[in-house]
Amino acid sequence: MFEMAPFVEKASRLELIIRWLYGIIIGLLFWLWGIYASVLEFLQFWHILIFGRRGARLYRSTSRFLAASTLVSAYLMFLTDERPELTPDLLVFFKEVGVETSTGGSTVKYCVSCGAQIASGAKFCGTCGTSQP
Numbered sequence: 007m008f009e010m011a012p013f014v015e016k017a018s019r020l021e022l023i024i025r026w027l028y029g030i031i032i033g034l035l036f037w038l039w040g041i042y043a044s045v046l047e048f049l050q051f052w053h054i055l056i057f058g059r060r061g062a063r064l065y066r067s068t069s070r071f072l073a074a075s076t077l078v079s080a081y082l083m084f085l086t087d088e089r090p091e092l093t094p095d096l097l098v099f100f101k102e103v104g105v106e107t108s109t110g111g112s113t114v115k116y117c118v119s120c121g122a123q124i125a126s127g128a129k130f131c132g133t134c135g136t137s138q139p
Contacts, residue, residue: 011088014086014087017084017087018087021089025081025082032078039071040075043067043071049064050065117138122134
């Protein structure tokens with residue numbers, strides 16, 4: 007069984023108050039992001055209908071929303087005290103994936119499926135396990 011937030015008995019009362027206020031802000035952000043993901047889902051439907059295959063960028067954007075909203079839901083449903091970031095790493099969500107980029111002399115590569123940073127010579131992603139080109 008996949009366990010996103012392992013059970014920890016000790017919980018912070020201060021985090022309980024922070025969670026209430028933080029939940030309002032992050033709820034609004036994810037509501038807007040959800041509207042965007044719904045538009046992408048609609049576009050994916052038509053892409054499959056017309057071309058007979060899924061669009062890779064539409065798939066990645068929608069799956070990233072699903073993964074991020076799952077983490078936020080775990081926090082808001084009191085399963086963990088680990089607060090998610092208020093704004094997701096937008097570079098992860100909109101950068102080119104599967105390509106190597108040079109940053110200050112070191113080469114960085116990103117997974118073609120989940121967008122996670124991986125070693126430049128890696129055959130598989132350490133986060134999602136997808137084989138890399």
